[in-house]
Amino acid sequence: MEKTRRNFLLGIMAVGGGFMGYSVYRGIRLPTLHWDPQEPSTSFDFSDQITAQGNNFIQTKAQSSTDVRLRAYAPEPTLTIQPSTNQKISLEVNNIAFEATLSSNDPSRILTEAVSKITRVLELDLIANEPLTLAWQMPNIDTYRFACIGDTGGGQELAWCLDRAKQLDALFLLHLGDFNYQAGDYQSSIDQFSNSEIPIYVSIGNHDFHEDGAIYDTFTREIGPLNHAFTLGNTRFVNIDTAANFLPYGSGARGKTFERLKNSATVENTIAYTHCPLYDPDPERHHDMGSEGEKQWLIEQLKELNIDTLLSGHIHIYDQRNIDGIDNIIVGQGLGHQDLITNSDYSKIAVGDVDASGRVTISIEPLSMPMEMHCHPRSNPVKQSLSDPAHQSMLQMVEQACDT
Numbered sequence: 001m002e003k004t005r006r007n008f009l010l011g012i013m014a015v016g017g018g019f020m021g022y023s024v025y026r027g028i029r030l031p032t033l034h035w036d037p038q039e040p041s042t043s044f045d046f047s048d049q050i051t052a053q054g055n056n057f058i059q060t061k062a063q064s065s066t067d068v069r070l071r072a073y074a075p076e077p078t079l080t081i082q083p084s085t086n087q088k089i090s091l092e093v094n095n096i097a098f099e100a101t102l103s104s105n106d107p108s109r110i111l112t113e114a115v116s117k118i119t120r121v122l123e124l125d126l127i128a129n130e131p132l133t134l135a136w137q138m139p140n141i142d143t144y145r146f147a148c149i150g151d152t153g154g155g156q157e158l159a160w161c162l163d164r165a166k167q168l169d170a171l172f173l174l175h176l177g178d179f180n181y182q183a184g185d186y187q188s189s190i191d192q193f194s195n196s197e198i199p200i201y202v203s204i205g206n207h208d209f210h211e212d213g214a215i216y217d218t219f220t221r222e223i224g225p226l227n228h229a230f231t232l233g234n235t236r237f238v239n240i241d242t243a244a245n246f247l248p249y250g251s252g253a254r255g256k257t258f259e260r261l262k263n264s265a266t267v268e269n270t271i272a273y274t275h276c277p278l279y280d281p282d283p284e285r286h287h288d289m290g291s292e293g294e295k296q297w298l299i300e301q302l303k304e305l306n307i308d309t310l311l312s313g314h315i316h317i318y319d320q321r322n323i324d325g326i327d328n329i330i331v332g333q334g335l336g337h338q339d340l341i342t343n344s345d346y347s348k349i350a351v352g353d354v355d356a357s358g359r360v361t362i363s364i365e366p367l368s369m370p371m372e373m374h375c376h377p378r379s380n381p382v383k384q385s386l387s388d389p390a391h392q393s394m395l396q397m398v399e400q401a402c403d404t
Contacts (some may be wrong), residue, residue: 001369010187011371037209037216039225041251044070049085050126054078056230057093060222064119066092071194073201073224075100075172075232076082078135083126093120093136095199097171100136110134118199138171141233145169146207148273148350149367150176150313152334153378154185158192161349161374166197166363173198176313176331177205177275178241181378186215190222194401201230205275206243217382227257234358236267238307240298242276245290258301269358272306276325277312277330287315299324311350315340329362336369337382343394371401 025301044052044059046068056074072095080094088111095118102120105108109132126132147165152158158179165173179189179202186208193200202223209216220226226241236310238261241254250258259264267288278295280288289295302310303325313332320329333347347367374383376399 040220052081066090071095074230076137077236081132083130087126089124091122094194094364096200103135105133107330142356144171144173144354147257148174149331149334151178151332153190154179154397155376157335160369162196173200174273175202177203178207180208185355202245203239203274227254229272236356238272242274243333249294271309271312271360272307276314278328340382371398374398375402
């Protein structure tokens, strides 16, 4: 009897240990047990004398040359500053499109606005107890293009993907997650996102929330919320957190985001972007959402919001197919490794063209990653696996590019 009881307890401990291990790596969110990261606040304390309320902003660490720094996670953010004393402050606002224009309830209190790529530095003259509202808007957006790719890591491959999106005349880039593969990638990615030519809106990947432990707060403090939606022109974009499994499926910030969208004004043209796809084309792998029940729940939510296109990464391929009425497009080739494997310019980046009605047409463009982008040690396992004669010429070209 004692042996049976001991075996039962050991079995419970093994299951619990396995569950915890899976949770650390793959991630399980249990919001009912408060096992769910907090979404970033929309209220800010700039100082003891200044508070602010933001829409589509997070407050990040201030740079040495400015008093306050914000990062936008939508194209048209707004900010209301409420000072209790008269004072002048320097405000840095990042991730704003170069084309965006600034308006205010009192333009005379904006002393200067310096624009450098996607960063604005404002000198503001604040008056006690008089709120100052700042709003950035995209002028006359009838048609535009955006780009989409995931699984870039945080090195030179990410830099190329950002440049390529700009080359393709994208107004902004949807990053589908997994910019953090090794030590140093997180900060490198944050720096590259901040210094890009175009704004970047990021969906969290399964590699982006753990690094010697869970680091959700780094993502929400430096990049943005895990779930979010914004509208530009006549098109709505919905960012969905699928980096970890949810129990129950509709719980936590993700479930609240869907409910809020269902209760908001209807937008005819809506597109969703996320990390994990609804399916894995390889039947021997399971690199999709990982739960049939959660997948069906997500499909139902997408249909209720009239979403028929889901952009995703996670699997380092390009693939497109219809899953229960949802056009799921996988664009996870941000490392460009498929170029090496196929011995050709094979890796893809997706572009979306939005017409005046808001309808989105997705097409595929070559990533065209230069050979020197494959010099990073993370490419070595791929190159070492390609020892057949058919790849020798290409590998020599890579070696020559890396030697220069």
